[in-house]
Amino acid sequence: MPFFLERGGENNPLEVQRWQYFLRKNNVTQTGAIDGQFGMKTEEATKIFQLQHSRPTTGKFDEATLQVAQGLGYTVRPDNFYSNKTGSNFPPKPTNLESPSNADRNAALGCFRFVQLPLGNRADKDEVVPKDSCDHTIPDWRNANIVDLPIPQMKFVTGFSGIMRCHRLVAPHLLLLFARWEELDLLHLLWHYDGDYNPRYKRGQSPGNGGHGLKQSNQVSALSNHAFGSAFDVNERDNQFTKEPARCPRRGCVRELVEPANELGFYWGGHFSEGSQDGMHFEFAKF
Numbered sequence: 001m002p003f004f005l006e007r008g009g010e011n012n013p014l015e016v017q018r019w020q021y022f023l024r025k026n027n028v029t030q031t032g033a034i035d036g037q038f039g040m041k042t043e044e045a046t047k048i049f050q051l052q053h054s055r056p057t058t059g060k061f062d063e064a065t066l067q068v069a070q071g072l073g074y075t076v077r078p079d080n081f082y083s084n085k086t087g088s089n090f091p092p093k094p095t096n097l098e099s100p101s102n103a104d105r106n107a108a109l110g111c112f113r114f115v116q117l118p119l120g121n122r123a124d125k126d127e128v129v130p131k132d133s134c135d136h137t138i139p140d141w142r143n144a145n146i147v148d149l150p151i152p153q154m155k156f157v158t159g160f161s162g163i164m165r166c167h168r169l170v171a172p173h174l175l176l177l178f179a180r181w182e183e184l185d186l187l188h189l190l191w192h193y194d195g196d197y198n199p200r201y202k203r204g205q206s207p208g209n210g211g212h213g214l215k216q217s218n219q220v221s222a223l224s225n226h227a228f229g230s231a232f233d234v235n236e237r238d239n240q241f242t243k244e245p246a247r248c249p250r251r252g253c254v255r256e257l258v259e260p261a262n263e264l265g266f267y268w269g270g271h272f273s274e275g276s277q278d279g280m281h282f283e284f285a286k287f
């Protein structure tokens, strides 16, 4: 039995995400946001899809609708697909990949000098202001290294502008990652975008409220990987910092995304040590 869906039904949220993503991809814009909730918009969008394909307009994702959708490439998951994924047994930590050391990321992505303003002058409490490269050959490290990368695979993701800001050397890896997730039919799992390049300390690790003068990134391990443009966050609402990541099939569960990401050199924040778990976070780690 495939997963059938309807407003008010006992729906599988990730399968609702899959159906909403499919509707958006088939230009049924009335679907609205991909949010795992089969509400009035999804029902209306389902009716429009049914009308377009001359099927009874039940507003439900039912057998007749499934058959049309399958002909258009919709993936049907077997009904036991989630049964071994509902617990806290997330994919194991990869054995051949670690979150990069400060020395590694500076060597690979470049050392920069930065200051931190007094707390009252920061837009984000952990923000820093990048300056030149540590060897002074590049006057503006950010301008020289951070690029705007279009990610078409995320065009239906709430909060995504169409552009990811990232390090120029990480950009090709990001393109491979999103192409791989697309190939595996996992894009519906990305529903909310929550950040990329962001020059800042790790959460809660700013040295103080008063700010500080020039420091070098190769001498400060408390900077976030977001400050190097090698990390991005998705589905934050369901995968909050320090909390256990969302279990499947809850909305925002990223577990199916983890293994293919690891294979392409991306470390998952859900594998950070106890107390720093960060299920929304993916970072390039294979330098």
Ligand SMILES: [Zn+2]
Pocket: 226, 231, 232, 233, 278, 280, 281, 282
């Ligand atoms: Zn992050």
